[in-house]
Amino acid sequence: MTVVDHDVTTGVTAAVQAARAAAPGWAELGFTGRSRRLRAWRRAIARGATELAGLIHREMGKPLPDAMLEIAMALEHLAWAERNAEAVLGPRTVRPGALTANHKCVVEYRPYGVVGVIGPWNYPVFTPLGSIAAALAAGNTVVFKPSEYTPEVGRWLGEAFGDASVLGVVTGDGRTGAALCRSGVDKIGFTGSTATGRRVMAACAESVTPVLMECGGKDALLVDADADLDAAADAAVWGGMSNAGQTCLAVERVYVHRDVHDAFLEKVVALARGVRAGEHIGPVTMPGQVEVIDSHIRDALDRGGRAVLGGPDAVRGRFVEPTILTGVPEDSAAVTEETFGPTLTVTAVADMDEAVELTNRSRYGLGATVFSRRNGEAIARRIRSGAVSVNAFVAHATVPALPLGGTGASGFGRVHGADGLREFAYPRATTAQRFPSPVPLTSFRRPPWADTLVRVLIAVRHGWR
Numbered sequence: 324m325t326v327v328d329h330d331v332t333t334g335v336t337a338a339v340q341a342a343r344a345a346a347p348g349w350a351e352l353g354f355t356g357r358s359r360r361l362r363a364w365r366r367a368i369a370r371g372a373t374e375l376a377g378l379i380h381r382e383m384g385k386p387l388p389d390a391m392l393e394i395a396m397a398l399e400h401l402a403w404a405e406r407n408a409e410a411v412l413g414p415r416t417v418r419p420g421a422l423t424a425n426h427k428c429v430v431e432y433r434p435y436g437v438v439g440v441i442g443p444w445n446y447p448v449f450t451p452l453g454s455i456a457a458a459l460a461a462g463n464t465v466v467f468k469p470s471e472y473t474p475e476v477g478r479w480l481g482e483a484f485g486d487a488s489v490l491g492v493v494t495g496d497g498r499t500g501a502a503l504c505r506s507g508v509d510k511i512g513f514t515g516s517t518a519t520g521r522r523v524m525a526a527c528a529e530s531v532t533p534v535l536m537e538c539g540g541k542d543a544l545l546v547d548a549d550a551d552l553d554a555a556a557d558a559a560v561w562g563g564m565s566n567a568g569q570t571c572l573a574v575e576r577v578y579v580h581r582d583v584h585d586a587f588l589e590k591v592v593a594l595a596r597g598v599r600a601g602e603h604i605g606p607v608t609m610p611g612q613v614e615v616i617d618s619h620i621r622d623a624l625d626r627g628g629r630a631v632l633g634g635p636d637a638v639r640g641r642f643v644e645p646t647i648l649t650g651v652p653e654d655s656a657a658v659t660e661e662t663f664g665p666t667l668t669v670t671a672v673a674d675m676d677e678a679v680e681l682t683n684r685s686r687y688g689l690g691a692t693v694f695s696r697r698n699g700e701a702i703a704r705r706i707r708s709g710a711v712s713v714n715a716f717v718a719h720a721t722v723p724a725l726p727l728g729g730t731g732a733s734g735f736g737r738v739h740g741a742d743g744l745r746e747f748a749y750p751r752a753t754t755a756q757r758f759p760s761p762v763p764l765t766s767f768r769r770p771p772w773a774d775t776l777v778r779v780l781i782a783v784r785h786g787w788r
């Protein structure tokens with residue numbers, strides 16, 4: 324029996340009812356009308372970007388330049404959804420096939436109706452906008468529940484859109500999220516930890532509400548013997564330390580060819596020394612996460628790992644300095660669980676075969692990075708993850724036409740690109756008979772010789788006996 328706070332439920336119910344009432348009108352605007360509204364929203368966000376970046380910084384501690392970069396990336400994805408929704412989701416005819424040659428056949432993608440979006444705090448604009456933009460562009464109205472750590476960012480986005488019945492915002496903690504899952508919306512777009520994702524799935528299962536699961540990651544960076552070590556080290560430090568490591572696509576594990584391990588490690592340590600908490604990276608946003616980071620570091624050292632930079636002393640209250648761990652056993656928490664802090668494990672491997680094997684051992688499968696001059700794409704193809712960037716960190720998440728999402732414990736479903744648009748619409752097939760079939764196959768008027776015709780058709784089209 325789920326006890327949901329009555330006040331929480333009331334707020335969510337009112338927002339979903341308003342969205343339900345507005346849904347037909349929003350869908351009937353059509354792709355052009357909705358694109359116009361989304362363009363107005365995008366311009367409002369752009370005009371207010373400095374204020375919005377300040378809100379992100381105040382609520383979750385991200386340095387202002389990083390907050391502005393997040394907004395820029397989010398606007399690129401919003402623009403793509405606005406400009407491509409009709410091409411991706413609009414009606415298109417398909418070939419009728421041999422048995423139904425007398426029909427006109429059309430497939431299109433229809434909006435679900437009302438979509439509930441539940442967002443995280445670490446990228447409070449970029450990640451929710453991935454779902455909200457696609458859901459709105461596809462013709463749904465949206466009720467958005469931002470993280471309880473970034474409610475003002477959520478409210479700001481809703482106010483910038485300017486119509487609370489089309490994009491409503493309900494604030495609160497997990498109870499509000501749980502109420503949204505049980506509010507009768509037609510789809511839930513969830514972004515957050517895998518543990519919470521399980522609870523969202525369970526709640527949505529009660530009403531067979533489809534869900535998008537954008538969950539955690541344990542991304543690896545692979546360094547081949549011929550890699551550009553300066554570029555790889557820069558990617559590892561930025562990938563591991565920016566946003567204080569609080570990125571689902573953060574580099575948490577590095578597997579480096581043993582021939583270049585020492586040279587690479589030296590470069591990584593030198594770069595990471597220059598990254599200071601409170602100056603280049605903000606605080607760890609969730610108080611509880613500091614203990615997780617600390618426990619992963621201590622567990623790694625207790626099991627024989629070595630801190631070549633940082634270590635337990637790097638944890639200073641909410642500010643955690645960069646920590647680089649080597650020689651960490653593969654079954655350690657720092658290698659198997661999402662640390663979500665400014666830490667890296669660096670492990671020497673015999674070759675890229677071993678690097679791929681260790682990378683794929685993780686139950687997560689969100690993203691990966693490969694540095695190799697000659698074999699990058701070949702190595703990337705062998706990695707089990709939702710995306711891989713070769714010779715650059717996280718480029719895939721910035722490309723508006725590419726889908727973002729994971730496999731395994733990182734979840735399922737996608738945001739961004741055509742897959743992201745289709746995530747918030749259901750395929751609809753329509754046929755229209757152009758003329759009656761000369762051979763009524765699906766009728767009791769079917770003549771006896773029709774069976775012979777069907778046998779000949781099987782033989783001719785699919786191979787003789």
Ligand code: TXE
Pocket residue numbers: 441442443444445446450468469470471495496497498499500501502504514515516517518519520522523537538539540570571572609661663689728729733
């Ligand atoms: O997640 P939480 P956080 C992941 C990232 C990390 C996590 C950090 O890897 O694991 O998100 O975000 C609401 N029913 N990603 O700490 O705690 C809660 O109020 C319904 C992956 O915020 O899981 C918040 O709004 N909702 C991502 C949201 O769930 C509930 C990119 C997330 O909270 C709930 C960014 C419940 N029972 C971060 N309990 C990707 N893969 O793209 C809590 N919530």
